[in-house]
Amino acid sequence: MPYSSLSAVGLIFRRELKSYFESPVAYVFLIVFLLLSGFLTFFASSFYEAGQADLRAFFFWQPWVYLLLVPAATMRLWSEERRTGTIELLLTLPVTMMQAVLGKFLAAWLFMAIAIALTSPMIFTVLWLGEPDIGAMAGGYLGCLLLAGAWVSVGCVTSAMTRNQVVSFVLALLISLFLLLAGWPPVISMLSRWAPVSLINAVAALSVAPHVESMQRGILDLRDPLYFFSVMAIMLLAAQSVLTNRKSA
């Protein structure tokens, strides 16, 4: 390889990031994200009226906002390339499939990170209004970042599986929804009718919720980032597998 693996990833990464911001869709997306996030925090949760200097109301809604918007941000990652047949073009570059997958993933994750960073007026607002617990806020934001990363990786797989962006969106939404609701009573009770306890516990353990919640409270537990990185690893490997399969087929 003439390129080192890191710079190969970097190449794809920069290319993808550039294409994000060259499209007006990205700006629309950011605007919708910020409006939705702000609206839910201030009007659905009455953040100001509640009078507490913490970001719980804000963090509560984030997973649901990501649920809707991350699939939208990732649906064109691979679908577009597959549809227009530019995957082959991409792979004439001296990069491996995995490096390409990583590059695109990181670009999408950074895009989400930028979106999250744009909610920073919340931080300044709450710092000005009172004396919030900074550690807990930092933990909450870290949790949001990791959650976004996990779902971006889900979007990578689904967009790799199909040429149709809408299909990618729907699939990513469903998988993310499953991960979010895995521990939910209706799901569990549906399973409990025929599945053994160990399986039910395993399914509940897949849930994103407890990992996000403990970070929002300010606990940095080794197992929570581990969970998120596991999801990312599995999804990215799956994406690579799917793409290489399709390519050779």
Next chain:
Amino acid sequence: MNAKNTRNPAAGRFIILAATVAMVLAINFIARPVICRVDLTEDKLYTLSDGTRNILASLKQPVTLKFYFTESDPQVPVMLKNFARQVEELLQEYAQASDGKIILEKYDPEPDSDAEDWARRYGVSGQALGAMGPMLYLGLAAVSGTREAVIPLIDPQQEELLEYNIDRLIDKVTEPVRPVIGVLSSLPVLPPPMDNPWMQSKEQGWYAFRDLKEQFALEPVAPTVTNIPDHLETLMIVQPQDLDQAALQAIDQFVLRGGRLLVFADPLCYSAMDQTTGRMNPPSGPFALQPLFDAWGVGYDPQQVVADFDAATTVQSGDGRVESNPIWLTLQRDSLNRTNIITSRLGSMLLPAAGFFTVKPDERRRAVTLASTSPHSTAVNILLAQRGDGAAIRSQYKSGPVESRAVALQLRGLFTSAFPHASATNESAASWLNESAKEGVITLVGDVDLLADPFTVRALNFFGQTAYQPMNDNITFLLNTAETLSGNQNLLDVRTRARMERPFLVVQDLLKQAQQRFLQKEQALQEQLTVTEQRLRELENRKDEGQEFILSAQQKKEIETFRQQEYETRKQLKLVRRNLRKDIEALGLRIKWINVALMPLLVGVAGIVFWRYRRRKMKQA
């Protein structure tokens, strides 16, 4: 990576994928029991406190903690499972920090199992999940030697008190002797003694005292007592009434012997009021402890309460209106002594109608104020306070002396007897003390209602059982005080680590400022209104001889003018009241705009700018 398996590339990749999934699941599974945690919170809410570590370090014998949780039942809600997991992890930290002295055992009380039998035997109460459902257990038993204690149901609503409750549990099974506190009260704070074991008494006493009972043995002391028994080192007096000479002498000698006294006295005690007549029951006379207070140099007026406009509590008045009542004190951090161990970590206390104390300085003793009102406070007569006459209270504020007053304080040192000549008449004349033989401690609190159920806890229904959620730190204050006087000092450190309130300080300041502006304006308008009404009455009553009931046209016109004035004044008053929150709402609107609309707007602008820049570049190309 590029060396493809030419025979079956898809299968090869699938195997790698499956292997990775399996490996990742395995890592996650292995990592489950590993506790590697960093507590990012400022108050370190999720790590063991120093108090706990001290208690663990001072353990002389091993303690077994038996944790009962029906983990395997699929009907257990996931939220509860997560909570139980956190509890278990906390217990594991205890075990780790105890150097082997704490042994943790985990049990799953499945239906009809040995574990379930043991759970019930220890007192871990089960809750039925649904009508036909199995029993849910989430409790903790502690066993050390022959002693045992139990937390029947660990309440997720009181998560922040979990560490404290576990410490209390350990303390209960390891402390050799439970401290005994005597309680002398004119109110039914303690549950009545069980004369008839078959009769279930409805009276449970006050929750604050039930909580206190967990830590201390409470012994009722009759008002007819002639001598405080020697085994009582601490005496608590709640709303002293009708104490005869003998009882007063007993208390006097108790203090001089070096006893620790805790007095709750209330000029306006809602808990002692007869619900139907609204009067004190029994009717209040002169203050029962007056002779003793005089000897101790403590000034206290049972006819006055303190009104603090900075500590006013928002209450719903009888006609449904929400208003700010300065007689009901919500004392927060600034009003509580930051350096004293009793109050240093309390968040807020609610004192509904409290009296205040003054202390004559005496070089033989130290006075420490535990809780005081802000400088914007004044004394108010109890009749006025009881009537809830907001305007009269405010006018008294304007006219009377305005200064900070102590509502809770502690006196420590040497005292003089209130009955110096009693040795002549008393039987035990030889042992009569005229001066303190040992340093005594007297803690005085100007309110009794702060211990009553309506002002301390909210009763909630948790799975069919009543759980009590503290509304403020009043009970903590009681426990802390009792603790400093006679208990395990380490528990003090742990107890007050509850989740701290973090209010919007900016909004609170605005509210205070607005209230003061309101105060002045309302005062002026109220005066005007009173004058106008008086004139109206004069006019309507004045009749010239011979006029009888018919008023002259001029009189009618005058009346009309004044009526108009009255109407205008009332309207202005309403406006001033409404404007109270205007600034706060305006601030809220600004904040909402900035947070919801500003960033999207900036992004939109950036997008357009970038778009046009690119268009220009493309045109150039």
